[in-house]
Amino acid sequence: MVKSEYKKIIDAKQKAKAELYKLCWPKAAITQPLVMVFAPRNDEGLLFELLKGCMVLPCNVIVVSDKEPADAVRHPAGKITWINPEDGRNRPKIDQYLLAADMAVVFEEHIRELDGIMKRGTVVIGWEKSPFLQNYHPNEETGNSFTYAVFNPWDIFSALVRAHETFRFPYDWMNIIRGITKTQL
Numbered sequence: 783m784v785k786s787e788y789k790k791i792i793d794a795k796q797k798a799k800a801e802l803y804k805l806c807w808p809k810a811a812i813t814q815p816l817v818m819v820f821a822p823r824n825d826e827g828l829l830f831e832l833l834k835g836c837m838v839l840p841c842n843v844i845v846v847s848d849k850e851p852a853d854a855v856r857h858p859a860g861k862i863t864w865i866n867p868e869d870g871r872n873r874p875k876i877d878q879y880l881l882a883a884d885m886a887v888v889f890e891e892h893i894r895e896l897d898g899i900m901k902r903g904t905v906v907i908g909w910e911k912s913p914f915l916q917n918y919h920p921n922e923e924t925g926n927s928f929t930y931a932v933f934n935p936w937d938i939f940s941a942l943v944r945a946h947e948t949f950r951f952p953y954d955w956m957n958i959i960r961g962i963t964k965t966q967l
Contacts, residue, residue: 798882821847831935
């Protein structure tokens with residue numbers, strides 16, 4: 783029997799997530815979502831406000847940023863991990879994290895990353911004006927992402943919370959992933 787592309791991605795994602803949790807968060811439940819945040823280049827304040835909100839969500843966070851984290855956002859339990867994309871040296875590790883991640887917060891400047899993110903079965907939380915993103919509608923079971931309308935921490939956090947709520951419903955979440963793995967940007 784030939785595995786579908788969707789099934790291959792799901793199997794690879796589950797394996798990558800289990801390995802990453804064992805390495806980075808051995809005491810955390812693997813059922814918690816893993817969120818990657820691609821930091822906005824020119825708005826560090828927005829990033830730190832968003833991360834404060836992430837502290838109350840039942841998730842682990844990987845921040846992709848070329849700036850070192852401020853001491854204020856280092857979490858004592860290691861809930862937030864940072865990786866620097868500078869000069870491409872960490873690209874293989876970022877790709878590994880993307881495969882393990884359940885969702886990724888992106889900004890307009892990361893639009894070139896969308897294809898790689900979505901092909902790994904990672905659900906995007908991004909700006910609604912992106913031509914590639916369609917906000918998920920639970921009643922109609924349509925959409926490929928969770929979008930925000932205004933570039934501020936509250937709207938972005940609201941989209942992140944909606945993604946977390948949907949993540950708790952495996953059928954809905956897998957339906958989104960099935961759709962995005964077919965997407966060709």
